Amino acid sequence: MKLFLASSLVVSSLFSAEVVEVQKRFESSQKCKVCHRRIVEEWSKSWHAKSHFENDEYFRKTLEYVSRKTRKSLNAVKVQCATCHNPRISVTKTDIDYEIAAVMGLTSDDDPVNKAVNSKAISEGINCVVCHNIDKIHDEYDKSKRGINRVEWTPSGVMTGPYKDAKSPYHKVVSHEFMNTNPNKLCFVCHANDRSVYGLVFTDMESEYIGKKTCVSCHMGPKHKDVAATFKMYNGKAKMRMVRKHGFVGAHTPSLWKDALELELKRQKDKLLIKIKNPQPHNIPSGFGSREILVEVVYKKGSTTVGQKTLSLTRHYIRRHKKVGIAHLAVKQSKDTSIKAHGEKIVRLPLVNGAESVEVTLYYRLVNDEVRTLLDLKEQIWSKKNFIVKSSLDLR
Ligand code: HEC
Ligand code: HEC
Ligand code: HEC
Ligand code: HEC
Ligand code: HEC
Structure with missing residues (x-):
């Protein structure tokens, strides 16, 4: 037996x-x-x-x-x-x-x-x-x-x-x-x-x-x-x-995003250099696929906005027959735009005519627009922008 x-x-x-x-x-x-x-x-x-x-x-x-x-x-x-x-x-x-x-x-x-x-x-x-x-x-x-x-x-x-x-x-x-x-x-x-x-x-x-x-x-x-x-x-x-605490706090806790990444701005001739540094030991965004870092750039003359741009650092997934998809059904994924563990990423943008200063803010979102729409997610947490860090530069 x-x-x-x-x-x-x-x-x-x-x-x-x-x-x-x-x-x-x-x-x-x-x-x-x-x-x-x-x-x-x-x-x-x-x-x-x-x-x-x-x-x-x-x-x-x-x-x-x-x-x-x-x-x-x-x-x-x-x-x-x-x-x-x-x-x-x-x-x-x-x-x-x-x-x-x-x-x-x-x-x-x-x-x-x-x-x-x-x-x-x-x-x-x-x-x-x-x-x-x-x-x-x-x-x-x-x-x-x-x-x-x-x-x-x-x-x-x-x-x-x-x-x-x-x-x-x-x-x-x-x-x-x-x-x-x-x-x-x-x-x-x-x-x-x-x-x-x-x-x-x-x-x-x-x-x-x-x-x-x-x-x-x-x-x-x-x-x-x-x-x-x-x-x-x-x-x-x-x-x-x-x-230790058993909170396993992470991406869903907005307060934790504060200063999770570092930001440095520089002017190089007619370009704005945005350097994003990741002091954490794993990539950000990491973990689950459609997480997103938003880079919001606002150019100003005095206190008036003269230019604006938002970049999205996220992953896109292609399912069969070349359709837009989600990570779990992907046969292919777009280039990895995450900021590597202990690494950095530099984004170059053209300056805007007449701008005297620029302000850059980083936010984190749990799910990007594409997948939120595809799955029809209703709860507010998925679209909420969580503040990470902000910096500004005088361009005069
Ligand atoms: C995701 C895994 C995970 C889950 C879920 C989890 N624990 Fe733990 N637990 C750990 C780890 C890891 C440690 C050791 C932490 C350390 O001391 O470094 C730990 C430690 C403990 C300890 C020792 C004291 C302490 O706080 O370090 C107790 C008691 C305990 N857990 C009870 C529980 C109970 C009760 C639950 C359910 C409510 C639970 N754990 C859920 C991973 C987990
Ligand atoms: C009647 C009280 C009691 C209940 C109920 C109880 N525990 Fe415990 N548990 C203890 C005691 C006492 C310790 C030892 C604490 C110490 O040594 O500091 C302990 C220790 C632990 C540890 C740490 C063990 C180690 O070797 O590090 C874990 C994990 C744990 N319990 C999990 C649980 C889980 C999960 C439950 C529920 C399913 C549970 N306990 C229910 C009394 C209890
Ligand atoms: C030096 C601190 C640190 C260590 C060590 C660390 N993390 Fe993180 N982790 C962070 C920070 C900061 C964030 C971003 C803010 C947040 O989610 O808390 C993060 C985010 C995450 C996320 C969400 C990622 C996303 O993009 O949605 C997961 C999952 C995670 N960590 C798991 C882990 C696991 C698993 C380990 C170990 C293999 C680990 N972390 C080690 C600091 C750390
Ligand atoms: C049994 C599988 C399993 C193990 C083991 C496990 N995790 Fe997780 N963890 C998950 C899953 C699944 C989720 C996503 C849950 C969700 O969002 O519904 C998650 C989510 C998380 C998050 C994100 C929380 C947030 O708010 O975004 C963190 C941080 C995390 N885990 C840390 C840890 C750490 C640290 C350990 C080791 C002590 C660990 N996990 C062990 C499966 C696991
Ligand atoms: C290898 C283990 C593993 C398997 C298998 C797995 N997951 Fe997960 N899943 C995780 C972990 C770990 C996380 C947390 C990652 C993070 O938060 O960055 C997670 C997170 C998620 C999230 C994000 C949840 C949130 O609250 O943001 C979704 C959605 C998800 N998984 C769907 C699925 C589906 C659907 C399947 C089956 C087709 C699946 N997972 C199978 C490990 C797994």
């Missing part, structure tokens, strides 16, 4: 990621709140907590668009994207039988695929039992294997964490280097090698990354003293620890 079990495990892991069921008492972050309230509250405001399709309009509409254009059922696409957006899903692959049944409207609520996609268990997106139940990260696997296909899970109820000496009354603990000395390895499980359905890689933080700085040092903030759990575990006391 043992032998049979062992061999069937190997077989299943050859063909699709291995699923380990999460017991009800660990499934939701609400279960962790009694002892880890601060962390649960911080995490619940993060975009990891919004990575489920119900909670992110851009993600949901992209799923629908991919399903329409590839003529695949919506649930099959949801399973595909769950690889990174919802890795605790209980079904990791769909087959042709499901597609046929779905097209004919013959699948019921009891179908394992439908059940998996609609399960409450995955409604929290990337929650505690995603990161803290990762037991092993297979960096020896092919680069294209990400999320669910790159990891092994701990048995339900075993939490991986940074401390070697932690004890908890609610769960077992185990310590791993990717929670402590090498956390980038954890982030790269998903923040790397994101590709279109045709295999075109449109974002890869791992290959563009420069230096040894950890993602968590910026996106979870510096280490500071606090308790990791309020439960009085150690001789009637909670232990003081070095901890």
Whole structure:
């Protein structure tokens, strides 16, 4: 019996990621709140907590668009994207039988695929039992294997964490280097090698990354003293620890964009030189495909505007039959206009006759005009201009 079990495990892991069921008492972050309230509250405001399709309009509409254009059922696409957006899903692959049944409207609520996609268990997106139940990260696997296909899970109820000496009354603990000395390895499980359905890689933080700085040092903030759990575990006391914040703050937080890039203006004969520097260890805009940096240039004579120009640094995607598309359906992409990690970009513009001064402002937008229109995104956050930096130059 043992032998049979062992061999069937190997077989299943050859063909699709291995699923380990999460017991009800660990499934939701609400279960962790009694002892880890601060962390649960911080995490619940993060975009990891919004990575489920119900909670992110851009993600949901992209799923629908991919399903329409590839003529695949919506649930099959949801399973595909769950690889990174919802890795605790209980079904990791769909087959042709499901597609046929779905097209004919013959699948019921009891179908394992439908059940998996609609399960409450995955409604929290990337929650505690995603990161803290990762037991092993297979960096020896092919680069294209990400999320669910790159990891092994701990048995339900075993939490991986940074401390070697932690004890908890609610769960077992185990310590791993990717929670402590090498956390980038954890982030790269998903923040790397994101590709279109045709295999075109449109974002890869791992290959563009420069230096040894950890993602968590910026996106979870510096280490500071606090308790990791309020439960009085150690001789009637909670232990003081070095901890970080679980906000995973990033592109959706406008205040963070302030000064994320640097700006230098210079006049060179009849040209204006705009130098944009990126002090961060990854490209900007980076990450997901249709992000955009806007460069707004205003020429002035006294206080009157005598000329204006807006440049867009973004990516455009071509799908099949040369149509405008989105990253996930791309067969081709336009030139990379992002500002490289620790790099700089120089834009040259002609001066405007009579202008006495020029003012340049950089903004960031989550989604460019093209893709916002294509997907008909309604929420305001996608079009909002987030201020980065401003500079002016006297031209007299
Ligand atoms: C995206 C991955 C990720 C998610 C999601 C996540 N954590 Fe963490 N967690 C980490 C990392 C990385 C560390 C180690 C940070 C460090 O100290 O450098 C950590 C540390 C911790 C610690 C140790 C104390 C501390 O703050 O460093 C606890 C406890 C913890 N997490 C609980 C939780 C709980 C509860 C949730 C769900 C509300 C959660 N985590 C969600 C990645 C994650
Ligand atoms: C009854 C209280 C309690 C509950 C409920 C609880 N924990 Fe903990 N947890 C603790 C204690 C106590 C520690 C140890 C803290 C320390 O050593 O500083 C801990 C430590 C951790 C650590 C760090 C482990 C390490 O080795 O670094 C993680 C991660 C963690 N818990 C995750 C969770 C998650 C996720 C949940 C919800 C599914 C949860 N905990 C529910 C009490 C609890
Ligand atoms: C299981 C896959 C997975 C892992 C592991 C993971 N992330 Fe993410 N992360 C995502 C996805 C998916 C999103 C996009 C969610 C959305 O916008 O709906 C995201 C979004 C983010 C954002 C953007 C937030 C914003 O407001 O724009 C930051 C920053 C981030 N992650 C940092 C990290 C860091 C740091 C780690 C490592 C400690 C990490 N992530 C680990 C999948 C993951
Ligand atoms: C030195 C600080 C720093 C480090 C280290 C760092 N980032 Fe960032 N990151 C930023 C800043 C600043 C921005 C732009 C403002 C924002 O989104 O917070 C950013 C933006 C992002 C974005 C949104 C990008 C976009 O164009 O939409 C993601 C995703 C992200 N970082 C993930 C990561 C991951 C994953 C790592 C580690 C591999 C990492 N970051 C390391 C500072 C850092
Ligand atoms: C390799 C892991 C991975 C896979 C597979 C994946 N994503 Fe993502 N996705 C990410 C990460 C990481 C981010 C966050 C990047 C950032 O913010 O810069 C993200 C962000 C997004 C965003 C932007 C969300 C926002 O709030 O701005 C959309 C839309 C999206 N993904 C759609 C999809 C769709 C549709 C699929 C399936 C066809 C998919 N993703 C599959 C990793 C993945």
